[in-house]
Amino acid sequence: MKYYSLNHNSSPTSFMKAVINGLAPDKGLYFPQEKVILSKDFIESIKNIDDVEICYEVMNKYVGDEIPKQKLIEIINNTISFKIPLKKIEDSIYSLELFHGPTLAFKDIGAKFMAQCLDYFKSSYSSKKITVLVATSGDTGGAVAKGFSGTKDIEVCILYPKGKISKVQERQITTNGDYVKAIEVEGDFDKCQSMVKKAFNDEEIIRKIALTSANSINVARWLPQMFYYFLAYKKINNKKDNLFSVPSGNFGNICAGILSKSMGLPIHHFIASTNVNDTIPRYIKEGLYEPHSTKKTISNAMDVSDPSNFIRIQKIFNSDLQRLRKNVSSFSFNDTETEDVMRLLYNSFDYLTCPHSAVGYLGLKKYMDVNKISNVNGIFISTAHCIKFKDVVENSIKTSIKYPKSIKDILNKEKKSLSIENYSELKDFLLSRV
Numbered sequence: 291m292k293y294y295s296l297n298h299n300s301s302p303t304s305f306m307k308a309v310i311n312g313l314a315p316d317k318g319l320y321f322p323q324e325k326v327i328l329s330k331d332f333i334e335s336i337k338n339i340d341d342v343e344i345c346y347e348v349m350n351k352y353v354g355d356e357i358p359k360q361k362l363i364e365i366i367n368n369t370i371s372f373k374i375p376l377k378k379i380e381d382s383i384y385s386l387e388l389f390h391g392p393t394l395a396f397k398d399i400g401a402k403f404m405a406q407c408l409d410y411f412k413s414s415y416s417s418k419k420i421t422v423l424v425a426t427s428g429d430t431g432g433a434v435a436k437g438f439s440g441t442k443d444i445e446v447c448i449l450y451p452k453g454k455i456s457k458v459q460e461r462q463i464t465t466n467g468d469y470v471k472a473i474e475v476e477g478d479f480d481k482c483q484s485m486v487k488k489a490f491n492d493e494e495i496i497r498k499i500a501l502t503s504a505n506s507i508n509v510a511r512w513l514p515q516m517f518y519y520f521l522a523y524k525k526i527n528n529k530k531d532n533l534f535s536v537p538s539g540n541f542g543n544i545c546a547g548i549l550s551k552s553m554g555l556p557i558h559h560f561i562a563s564t565n566v567n568d569t570i571p572r573y574i575k576e577g578l579y580e581p582h583s584t585k586k587t588i589s590n591a592m593d594v595s596d597p598s599n600f601i602r603i604q605k606i607f608n609s610d611l612q613r614l615r616k617n618v619s620s621f622s623f624n625d626t627e628t629e630d631v632m633r634l635l636y637n638s639f640d641y642l643t644c645p646h647s648a649v650g651y652l653g654l655k656k657y658m659d660v661n662k663i664s665n666v667n668g669i670f671i672s673t674a675h676c677i678k679f680k681d682v683v684e685n686s687i688k689t690s691i692k693y694p695k696s697i698k699d700i701l702n703k704e705k706k707s708l709s710i711e712n713y714s715e716l717k718d719f720l721l722s723r724v
Contacts, residue, residue, distance in 0.1 A: 291354050293320040293509060296601050305356045306411050309404070309510040312503035313490050319598065320509050321605055326351040328554045336524050342367050344524065345517045348553070352513055357410060365406040369399055370517060376525040379639050382664050383654065385647070386522050386534075387672045393436045393462055394675035394697070395429035396543065399517060401437030404510035408502065409441040421720065422446045423489055424504040425482035427539055428455045428591030429674055432462030434504040435470045445723065446504070447471045449482040449716070452709065455590055458678045458697055465703035471723075472707040473716065478584045479593055485713050492717060498724045506542025507598050515546035518671070519555055526667055531558035535654035535670040537646040538562045538570065538620075539592035541599040543671065548606055548617070558666070560618045563653025565589045568622035570600060575620075577611055588625045588682045589645040591674070623652045632686040642691065644679045647672040 292302040297318025303311070308320040328347070336344055345366045346359075353362060372390045379385055391398030412420060422444060424434050431448040438446050448463050452474040455463075464472040475482045486503065489495055506512045519534065526532065534557060536544040544562050551557040562570055565587040573579045581595040607613040625645075632648045635641045643651065650670035658668055676683045677697055684690055693701070710716055 291352050292323040294323050295319070296321050296605060305353050305509070306414060309407050309508060310411055310414065310500075310502055312501065312508045313487075317487070317491060319507050319601060321602060322352060326553050330554070333554050333556070336520065337527075339524075341370060341521055341524070344520050345370060345514075348516055348520055348550075349514065352509070357407070361410065365403060365410070368406060369403045369514060370521075372398075374518065374521055376522055376669070379635070379641055379651075382530075382658075382666055382668050383651075384667065384669045385641070385643075385651075385672045386518060386669050388518060389644075389672060389675040391433075392696075393429070393432040394678055394694075395433055396515075396518070396671065396673040397429050397433035398436070400506065400511040400514050400542075401430070401433035401504060403514040404504055404508055405434075405437035405441055407510045408444065412441075412444065420444045420500045420502070421723070422504045423449075423486055423501050423720075425449045425479065425486045426455070426463070426505075427451070427479035427482075427593055428459045429678070430505060430591075431455075431472075432459060435463055435466045437504075438469065439466070445469055445471065447473060447720070449473045449475050449485060451478050451482055452476055454478060454586055454593070456679050456681075458680065458701070461700045461703065461705065464705040464707045465700050471719075473719070474707050474709045476709070476711045478586070480584050480595060483598070485716050488713050489716065489720065495717060495720055499720060505598070506540055506545075512542050512546055512599065512602075513549075515543050516550045516553075518543075519547045519550040519557065522669060523555060523557075528667070531666045532556060533559050533561065533654065533657065533666055533668045535561035535563050535650045535657065535668070537589070537592060537650040537653075537671060537673050538564050539567075539594040539597065541570070541597040541603060543673075544618075545599045545602045545606075548603055551617070552606055559657070561653040561657045562618055562620040563649045563670075564620065564622045565592050565628070565649060566622055566624050567593055567595050569595050570597065571620040571622045574611075574615055574618065587645075588628060588679070589649055591646055592649070619657050621653045621656050623649050627652060629682075629686040632683060633688075636687040636689070642676040642683065642687070643672060644674040644676045645682055646674055
């Protein structure tokens with residue numbers, strides 16, 4: 291499989307180079323050159339196939355022979371080494387719980403897969419220092435830090451917006467070994483992401499450092515998110531239409547789901563559920579892509595106004611807005627609505643959710659109410675353990691919740707971070723590491 295830039299000003303490249311580069315030389319996102327269609331026999335037999343075999347069949351089409359079969363199977367086996375339950379909440383409503391991994395967030399899968407691929411490919415780097423540079427709005431940072439914990443000779447620099455992520459999220463970023471450099475930025479996530487993109491465009495940095503990204507802009511972070519959807523489908527024991535409501539910030543997760551559908555997975559419709567940072571709901575409704583200033587919310591990992599992965603979604607639908615509308619709906623919800631539904635889920639169904647997962651539930655319910663449908667498999671993605679947003683959740687449900695042991699341990703560790711205000715400070719820091 292070759293990958294080309296969605297800016298269309300770079301030559302197609304291999305999976306390995308797409309992973310190593312992160313972004314194409316013309317700064318576009320990489321996209322698979324060929325459309326992958328899985329056989330009907332495979333789709334029909336998924337319920338009887340081992341999880342690792344399913345994920346291998348899905349990913350092998352995008353990796354090809356660049357990673358030997360047994361090595362790719364090993365990578366996948368390590369990636370999906372924790373449970374991913376599909377839990378029934380009420381009639382026709384299910385929660386796909388992706389928060390049972392090492393950092394209690396859905397991004398553990400993509401981060402672990404990418405770290406292992408990069409570790410396998412690192413001998414193909416030049417002699418320059420290898421640095422993973424990533425911006426996070428919350429959970430990416432912790433997942434990336436943990437994902438790279440088993441690799442060697444790779445430094446990880448994580449930028450996060452100061453004071454705009456939860457205490458647990460911050461501790462997961464700032465309490466690792468020396469291989470992780472945590473950088474607090476005065477500003478929001480979009481500013482962090484802008485700094486990262488600027489570094490990738492900086493010729494002086496590129497000459498001295500081998501930079502790659504671990505955000506979902508990297509194909510090795512983005513593509514394995516398809517695993518969720520195939521494994522969820524395996525768990526379904528009926529032939530009803532499948533709806534997926536995905537809490538969406540940078541839109542990598544839902545984009546992977548849409549790609550899964552394009553490969554033949556039976557998914558009837560997607561709901562992109564956002565907080566008040568509503569660029570995509572407005573675009574789908576009005577046809578105008580107009581990002582506003584990012585607003586801070588209690589679902590902070592979705593505080594993104596200009597989602598990088600949306601260009602990939604547009605590519606899947608060939609920029610046809612009507613096709614997009616046919617396959618994807620999008621709704622936004624404010625903090626009050628989010629708090630109310632966290633309380634409802636707890637009081638009515640004894641189910642605890644983080645604010646992001648609650649937004650996913652809201653989007654699913656709204657879509658079903660608007661379209662007056664009930665006889666479906668309505669699945670909302672539960673992206674993070676509620677403990678990562680302890681204060682917000684407790685304030686909503688008026689009940690205290692306990693820390694798991696893994697979280698207790700990191701809360702007692704010393705925070706180590708660097709504070710910066712602008713790109714010049716980031717550049718100086720990166721060059722000082724050479």
